[in-house]
Amino acid sequence: MATGSGEPRIIVDAMGGDHAPDAIIEGAVQATIAGYRVVLVGHESVIRAGLARHDGAVAKSVEVIDAPEFVAMDEHAAQAVRAKRGASINVAMRAMKEGRGDAVFSAGNSGAVMASALFTLGRLEGVRRPPIAAVLPVQGSQLVICDTGANVDCEADHLIQFAYLGSRYSERMYGVAAPRIGLVSNGEEESKGNALVLAVHPRLAASSLNFVGNVEGRDLPFGKCDVAVCDGFTGNLILKLAEGMASFCFGLVRQVVMSRPHYKLAGAVLRPGLRxxxxxxxxxxxGGAPLLGVNGNVFIGHGSSNAKAVLSAIRIASRAVRADLLPEMQDAVRQSLVAAN
Amino acid sequence: MATGSGEPRIIVDAMGGDHAPDAIIEGAVQATIAGYRVVLVGHESVIRAGLARHDGAVAKSVEVIDAPEFVAMDEHAAQAVRAKRGASINVAMRAMKEGRGDAVFSAGNSGAVMASALFTLGRLEGVRRPPIAAVLPVQGSQLVICDTGANVDCEADHLIQFAYLGSRYSERMYGVAAPRIGLVSNGEEESKGNALVLAVHPRLAASSLNFVGNVEGRDLPFGKCDVAVCDGFTGNLILKLAEGMASFCFGLVRQVVMSRPHYKLAGAVLRPGLRxxxxxxxxxxxGGAPLLGVNGNVFIGHGSSNAKAVLSAIRIASRAVRADLLPEMQDAVRQSLVAAN
Incomplete structure (x- = not known):
């Protein structure tokens, strides 16, 4: 670790996200109060002013690195990252590379986070396409979905690597022994799938991973696998549809509760449990999904991240550093290359 | 219509589905009681024995066509359809072609239903790839998803046609004026999408359809569009994940209700509303999603269809016949071809 002993230092892009910088600063302050070490990167005067609204001792213990520019949510990611050397996300990545922190978190333009990570940190040796591995809470466990948006068009080799990276991530971060790897498809039978899935299935079946076969959409919420492997287009859809459906269903329950006076009373009784x-x-x-396979601990947040999401992301990033995730990922990549040959 | 005046005759594959023939026969009887005309196709003796368990007058008004064979759920669809000329699904399609009915419904092997429809009925003129258009209940409306599994690997031309077919289906079957067409993607911006989506977006934008742009997973449950256009791999995932998430979320509510005595009481009060x-x-x-673009009204059901699902499918198929869907579909295909040139 760059920090030597002690609590990992998490570098947070204060300028990234729909609610930046306020929600990001607020989350950083909450994390600091909870005992995490945070380095905020962005317009120093704006950050200092934001911190000044909080308890003096806490505010003082948050380190600040100035960055004169930032990448907006709707900018062309790769171009902006190249053009704006002083953008907060670039400054954050360089600060990590120079050993001023152990992980970077940004809720900003996720294309820009990926581009900046690739340009500044590069990939681990042998990595084809770094995937994002977001986690979906399912029945009794945390489902790691790999990829959830970094690579919308994929080849079989990419998915094999996603499976190895996702498996090791599930193992090290969530303590799952021999994670069950599922391949997202339109049917359980191995004959089901699009061309990509049909090419990947036999290779996962022959791999050293604990491959449990194809998984369908209806099985994903019920914990039939620990890691769901898919291209980034598919994974992004799964994550967002699951989020949308949960919000839709609990919204329907709320509508029922509000529809009659005696339902309101019953709803009040149930509220703590439902909440x-x-x-x-x-x-x-x-909050906070890792970009796996780059040469550094990089976590990407929901654009709409609030302070609570920032706090969760800092917690996850700290855990990744403590779990010494990078050498684990390098080892997983090596295994995936053996499997590919 | 082949029947001339009166209630449309719906030909039902009695041998198709996980719970065939009992659940299918039961659904056919319920539909007959509700005033629909049903023709059951399958092993005649088995069907007659099943019908004999019901009220005599009802049983007599269900027409039966004998078919000596059937395609099992796990058989290779296209091969079985070719090899078994006397399979119930083939007999059903031929009966419709000969004017003995106006629509076919099967909850059997969906690959076999598609293959039999293509071999026996053929496509409407100009159709590239017939899609399945299943309906997802969303906030305040019915979302038509096209394709939900007939074509797992697609080209841009196919999706353009899915959009035209789905639009007209939403208009004629659900009375939606100028249905809002959404393109399923990993972001709302037109720059977001995989290669297929990026190729389709500008063409839908330039089409005569009411294209509302890309739709993300999280927006699908909230009625942001009336028709969601996607390849069959993606549509199948949407349908099944939405089903799985709804079942998961309501299961969580049930778990909360059962967890404490006073929650159980409150749950009993809320039960009618939640149910x-x-x-x-x-x-x-x-129950019952149309296979659009074939030269006949063909409806495909969930493999696990119960009697209620069969009844719903017969209802939907009858409505399609009454709406004179086939010429509408032919006209939609013509429009899609104009758009493609």
């Missing part, structure tokens, strides 16, 4: 399950499905409790 | 919303999301209430 706890709907909170379990809340993405802000699971 | 009504969860029933609204139940696929058995929306």
């Amino acid at each position: 706890s399950v709907s909170r379990g499905l809340d993405y802000t409790e699971h | 009504s919303v969860s029933r609204g999301l139940d696929y058995t209430e929306h």
